[in-house]
Amino acid sequence: MLVLDRVSKTYPNGVHALGGVSVEVDPGEIVAVIGGSGCGKSTLLRAISGLDPASEGTVLLDGERISAPHQKIGIIFQEPRLLPWLKVAGNVGFGLGDRPKQERAARVATTLKRVGLADKAAMWPRELSGGQAQRVAIARALVPRPEVLLLDEPFSALDAFTRTDLQDHLLDLWADAKPTLILVTHDVDEAIVLADRVMVMCPRPGRIFDEIAVDLPRPRDRQSAAFDFVKRRVLAALDRSLSRAVAPADGEAKASAGAALWW
Amino acid sequence: MALVTMTIAAEQRGAVPAERTAAKKWARLARPALGLVLPVTLAVVWEFVVRMGWASGRLAPPPSVIFQEFVDLARSGDLQRNTLVTLGRVAAGFGCGVAVATIVGAAAGYSPVIRRLLDPSLQALRAIPSIAWVPLFVLWLGIFEASKITLIAVGVFFPVYLGVMGAIQSVDRKLVEVGRAFRLSDVQMVRRILLPAVLPAYVIALRSGLGLGWMFVAAAELLGASEGLGYLLLDGQELGKPAEIVAAIVAFAVVGKATDWLIALAAAPFLRWEDVVRQE
Structure with a gap:
């Protein structure tokens, strides 16, 4: 179980980015974190x-305090961040440096197959499309079998079609070992398609404004009335989170935050 | 002599962009062939002009005379001995220059404090034409090997230092963060992220450093040497033997290009990931 207890972050330049976030996330739960830009x-x-x-x-994972990267926690960034000097297979196996060669090769092959890129193992990252590269990044994060997988706007750089495709694929992969997923996004649809729980954050300092449970059976139909109902609730919460946020220093910042949400 | 230097210049100009930009495939095949037309034509014409007796060819020997001089020098062993001496000087100077430049460049690229401490002085020193050091080096180190090798090392130092420092500063921090996320130790971070990231720029720096190394060995040997390819140049000038000068120039070009090619060849297996970018 992942427990966050009054997590705050103040940067050396004085910016108070997080103001005491406390959350408990059950093993296997999928939590989406959504909010305007600059909400932490x-x-x-x-x-x-x-x-x-x-x-x-403190951040506690199974009672252990996390203060540095941990082997039970994997992360997927907004960009694939593949190492250009390693082939696809080398990138996927990057996190298994301490394992014997044979085990590494076997696990890389299985995972590549699982993300549907078995035929791309010997290619260079440069030869992949954006969606394929992000799949490799997902494979790289999954290979060490993390208990918690963190995703930082993982699909925001992809086109709408590839994005939907990868969202479904992510759920499919999640079903294998059911790691805890924590997904940061500014795409309300993405949050509702994937998550059991949507946390809406508000800025200055960043904190949790509202939590909305998503009690829809999977796979979720993005067109259904129930989906739309949840979406309205999330949007309403977002709206309130912005108007109730501590008055911003200048109106411009607020306007840009709103624009980022409604794109 | 003019003909041959033109050939060398044309070769060097043609070879470097062809490797780097690699435009279209037909262009890559056609370009070197096209580049040969002018020098080969000039060589053939000059040979013909001298054979017909229209010009004496005493100051600008025709290709056949230069070739004969080459063969004579090789037979007597002078060519091999002098080439080896020069090669040895370049190797020693290049080795010292690269070793110091890599360490200092890496430190300056890694640590802002070291950079602020060293870089202004080094940039000021860089502004001095390296040949200007020669009198001082001769006073300090004597007229024999030490001063020559130091001059070469100084010439090699700057491009390598700048290349290493720039390469380390421009390593993608996002990739370093991937290394951190996978809990790489400092040694692993250097081996698995920093070194591969820096290597392409390092190879380019080594190659430009080597080019300067060859330039300065010629300068050093011209300023006073009893053996080496530069000595052949000087000997040819003093004895009025232009064919010997041209033969030495050709030897410089061939050995210089060969050493450059060796570096490129040694680095190629580690840079194949980059070639993909080039071919696209």
């Missing part, structure tokens, strides 16, 4: 990953 959702994810530890409060 990426900061929260980076604090959980241990890449950018919280300045106050």
Whole structure:
């Protein structure tokens, strides 16, 4: 179980990015974190990953305090971030450096097959499309079998069609070992398609404004009335989170935050 | 002599962009062939002009005379001995220059403090034409090997230093973060992320450093040497033997290009991932 206890983050330049976030996430749960730009959702994810530890409060995974990257926690970034000097198979096996060669090769092959890229193992990252590259990144994060997988706007750089495709594919992969997924996104549809729970954050300092449970059976129909109902609730919460946020220093920042949400 | 230098220049100009840009396939095949037309024609014409007795060819020997000089020099062993001496000087100077430049460049690229401490002085030194150091090196180190090798090392140092420092500074921080997310140790981080990321720029820096190394060995040997290819140049000038000068120039070009090619060849297996970009 992943427990966040009053996680705060103040950067050395004085910016108060996170103001005490407390959440409990059950094993296998999928949580989407959504909010306007600058609400601290990426900061929260980076604090959980241990890449950018919280300045106050604690992140506990199965009772163990996380203050640096941990082998039970995998992360997928907005960009694939594949190493251009390693072939696809080398990239997927990157996190298995300490394993014997044979085991590594077998696990890489299985995972590549699972993400549908078995035929691309010997290709260079440059030769892949954006969607394929992100699949390789997903495979790379899944190969060490993490208990918690963090995703930082993983599909936002992809076209709408590839995005929907990869969202379904992610759920399919998740069903194998059912890791906990924490997904940062600004795409309301994506949050509702994937998550059991949508957390809406508000800025200055970043904190959780509202939580909306998504009690829809999977696979979820993006066109159904029930989906639309949840979507309205999330949008309403987002709207309120923005108007209730501590008055921003200038109106411009607020307007741009709103624009980012409604694109 | 003019003909041959033109050939060398044409070869060097043609070879480097062909490797780097690699435009279309037909262009890659056609371009070197096209580049040969002018020098070969000029060589044939000059040979013909001299054979017909229209010109003496005493100051600008025709290709056949240069070739004969080459054969004579090789038979007497002078060519091999002098080439080896020069090669040895370049190797020593290049080795020292690269070793120091890599360490200093890596430190300056990695640590802003070291960069702020060293870089201004090094940039100031870089502005001095390296040949200007020669009198000082001769006073300090004598007229024999040490001063020559130091001059070469100084010439090699700057491009390699700048290349290494720039390459380390421009390593993609997002990839470094991937390394952190997978909990790489410092050593693993260097081996698995930093070195491969820096390598392409490093190879380019080594090659430009080597080019300067060859330039400075010629300068050093011209300024006073009793053996080496530069000595052959000087000997040819003093004895009025232009064919010997041209033969030495050709030897410089061939050995210089060969060493450059060796670096490129040694690095190629590690840079194949980059070739994909080039071919696209």
